[in-house]
Amino acid sequence: MNAWSLLAAAPVEPALPSIDDFGKDPIGIVILKSAVIFIVLMLGVLFGVWYERKLISRMQNRYGPNRAGKFGLLQSVADGLKMGLKEDLMPRTVDKVIYFIAPVVLGVPAFLAFSVIPMGPKVNMFGVETPLQLTDLPVAVLLVLAMASIGVYGIVLAGWGSRSPYAMLGGLRASAQVVSYEIAMGLSFVGVFLFAGTLSTSGIVAAQASGNTLTLGGLDIPMPSWYMVLLLPSFLIYIVTMLGETNRVPFDLPEGEGELVGGFQTEYSNSLKFAVIMLAEYVNVFVVSAVSITLFMGGWRAPAPITTFWPEANTGYWPLLWFFLKMVLLFSFFIWARASLPRVRYDQLMSLGWKILIPVNLGWILLVATVRAMQIEGVNRTMVMILGALVVVGCFAIWLRFDTVLQRRKEDRAAQVEAEFEQLQAEPAAGGFPVPPLDLPHYRGVAAAAETRANKTAEVPSGSN
Amino acid sequence: MTEAVPSYLSPTGQEIVFLLLGAMAVGSALLVVTTRQLVHAALWLVVCFGALAGCYLVLTAEFVAWVQVLIYVGAVIVLLLFGIMLTRAPIGRTADLDSGNRAVAAVVAVATAAVLVTVVVDGFRNAYAPLDPGAGSAGELGSAIFRNWVLPFEALSVLLLAALIGAIVISRTDIRGRD
Numbered sequence: 298m299n300a301w302s303l304l305a306a307a308p309v310e311p312a313l314p315s316i317d318d319f320g321k322d323p324i325g326i327v328i329l330k331s332a333v334i335f336i337v338l339m340l341g342v343l344f345g346v347w348y349e350r351k352l353i354s355r356m357q358n359r360y361g362p363n364r365a366g367k368f369g370l371l372q373s374v375a376d377g378l379k380m381g382l383k384e385d386l387m388p389r390t391v392d393k394v395i396y397f398i399a400p401v402v403l404g405v406p407a408f409l410a411f412s413v414i415p416m417g418p419k420v421n422m423f424g425v426e427t428p429l430q431l432t433d434l435p436v437a438v439l440l441v442l443a444m445a446s447i448g449v450y451g452i453v454l455a456g457w458g459s460r461s462p463y464a465m466l467g468g469l470r471a472s473a474q475v476v477s478y479e480i481a482m483g484l485s486f487v488g489v490f491l492f493a494g495t496l497s498t499s500g501i502v503a504a505q506a507s508g509n510t511l512t513l514g515g516l517d518i519p520m521p522s523w524y525m526v527l528l529l530p531s532f533l534i535y536i537v538t539m540l541g542e543t544n545r546v547p548f549d550l551p552e553g554e555g556e557l558v559g560g561f562q563t564e565y566s567n568s569l570k571f572a573v574i575m576l577a578e579y580v581n582v583f584v585v586s587a588v589s590i591t592l593f594m595g596g597w598r599a600p601a602p603i604t605t606f607w608p609e610a611n612t613g614y615w616p617l618l619w620f621f622l623k624m625v626l627l628f629s630f631f632i633w634a635r636a637s638l639p640r641v642r643y644d645q646l647m648s649l650g651w652k653i654l655i656p657v658n659l660g661w662i663l664l665v666a667t668v669r670a671m672q673i674e675g676v677n678r679t680m681v682m683i684l685g686a687l688v689v690v691g692c693f694a695i696w697l698r699f700d701t702v703l704q705r706r707k708e709d710r711a712a713q714v715e716a717e718f719e720q721l722q723a724e725p726a727a728g729g730f731p732v733p734p735l736d737l738p739h740y741r742g743v744a745a746a747a748e749t750r751a752n753k754t755a756e757v758p759s760g761s762n
Numbered sequence: 763m764t765e766a767v768p769s770y771l772s773p774t775g776q777e778i779v780f781l782l783l784g785a786m787a788v789g790s791a792l793l794v795v796t797t798r799q800l801v802h803a804a805l806w807l808v809v810c811f812g813a814l815a816g817c818y819l820v821l822t823a824e825f826v827a828w829v830q831v832l833i834y835v836g837a838v839i840v841l842l843l844f845g846i847m848l849t850r851a852p853i854g855r856t857a858d859l860d861s862g863n864r865a866v867a868a869v870v871a872v873a874t875a876a877v878l879v880t881v882v883v884d885g886f887r888n889a890y891a892p893l894d895p896g897a898g899s900a901g902e903l904g905s906a907i908f909r910n911w912v913l914p915f916e917a918l919s920v921l922l923l924a925a926l927i928g929a930i931v932i933s934r935t936d937i938r939g940r941d
Contacts, residue, residue, distance in 0.1 A: 395801075395805075439825070440828055445836075447836065450808070450840070453840065454805075457847055476837060476840055
């Protein structure tokens with residue numbers, strides 16, 4: 298047994314939930330599951346905020362909240378109570394309806410997306426055999442994406458309805474960012490769909506139960522079962538888009554404090570509405586973490602070595618523990634990123650999203666699709682290879698053409714600027730209007746420095762207040 | 763389409779929901795063109811598209827429904843809102859939203875609706891399609907598009923690609939037209 302097959306090893310279990318197991322629960326079980334998901338998410342946000350503050354404090358060599366309750370555990374509870382008791386401000390010029398519903402539009406889809414996240418196999422719940430998942434659809438992953446795109450409205454409307462330039466700019470920034478990172482996010486799922494052959498979340502988890510073997514020229518190569526390893530580029534791109542989608546550091550431009558105060562939530566001063574916005578942001582973080590667990594990290598299954606020593610690890614209610622541990626791990630990653638990365642600039646954010654993540658993703662999808670096409674039984678492999686080669690050569694030719702044209706254009710422009718500069722150097726009045734010689738002392742700072750020395754208060758350099 | 767047509771007098775729950783969603787779509791579409799608040803018009807359009815997605819869902823076309831939410835609600839109208847908010851986004855009523863061509867527009871709209879309704883009623887007069895779950899799944903839709911309807915699909919792709927390139931060319935200032 299080599300390392301690969303160990304990673305792929307999973308005991309055979311009888312009752313993997315499939316799409317047919319859903320929609321059969323009695324109403325009581327449905328209500329119970331929804332209530333549990335809701336309450337656990339609320340508690341998760343409360344202690345998630347505490348955990349984030351505590352962990353980032355330790356990373357920054359300080360203690361963090363330690364006054365309310367043991368280890369400051371009740372800090373978020375106290376903050377929540379405070380927000381609930383504060384006066385609910387409604388600025389005079391806002392669009393009242395939209396200002397009011399924006400936090401709701403932000404919050405509800407975040408909770409809804411959790412309904413399709415699988416958290417365990419079939420268990421016996423009060424005598425009913427039911428999967429540990431509220432519901433599933435043949436297109437469940439699309440539901441998660443759709444919910445994320447509805448959540449964008451909360452941001453746009455909060456920004457616009459607040460009637461404040463900061464909020465407006467923050468809202469526009471946030472929604473532009475979320476919409477563009479959603480494209481890369483959707484594309485990074487395509488590889489998973491191609492390998493799993495389904496869009497249902499329980500189906501994707503079941504597909505990661507055991508690794509397949511790839512037959513390549515008479516050679517059997519055991520493949521890892523988690524898509525995180527098998528589709529590493531997709532996973533890495535998803536991790537980046539996950540940070541962008543939830544407006545977390547290093548992509549937290551919507552609330553760049555230096556520029557935009559609080560971004561789209563500027564006018565939601567500490568009332569219950571602000572609490573709902575914060576709640577929605579944290580639930581969104583949990584949703585993207587849960588999606589990455591489901592799609593890339595084997596879902597609720599125990600990590601590889603555990604099942605080898607303890608075959609029961611994937612049965613009963615135990616998977617809830619593995620799911621929770623993976624959630625904690627991913628949430629810690631969010632905090633780690635927040636503690637270590639500086640905020641990117643807006644143009645850097647957009648060019649990363651559109652010019653790197655999306656093209657790389659598309660190329661990777663082409664590769665994955667080709668590999669999948671080769672694996673189909675009885676397919677004309679030479680045909681696939683010829684088509685693939687044609688596409689690669691075509692892409693290369695287009696790239697070469699654009700690259701040479703761009704290069705030539707760049708050189709032309711540099712030469713033009715150079716010529717103009719020389720001409721102006723020689724005759725300042727060239728071009729129809731007098732241009733001062735470009736090497737006058739005050740351009741080079743000699744006169745300016747003398748002037749500054751003469752009266753020091755004349756000019757306050759930026760950043761010195 | 764060979765099933766016996768059940769009586770219209772005892773509608774099933776599905777049919778009632780479908781009718782309600784249809785009424786919602788038409789009503790919010792009317793509000794889009796009659797409201798005097800610009801941003802609210804875009805938001806009513808969201809409701810309209812959402813109701814349409816609900817109709818697809820009732821007709822068991824799950825994939826189309828969620829793609830409708832994802833693309834139309836989640837991207838197209840957000841871009842529309844961007845456009846409105848970046849140029850002019852007044853709160854409250856705007857006086858100059860009415861076009862002078864109201865009557866003509868109403869006539870064109872009613873005529874288009876009449877043509878569409880006549881075509882549909884004429885084409886599917888007594889047709890009754892039973893709904894079986896799963897007929898609108900991604901797999902079914904994919905094999906339909908890439909087996910039977912691959913040519914229209916490719917033609918549309920080329921059209922969209924042309925539009926994309928056109929948008930890039932128009933928005934770039936360093937590409938000049940031929941003098």
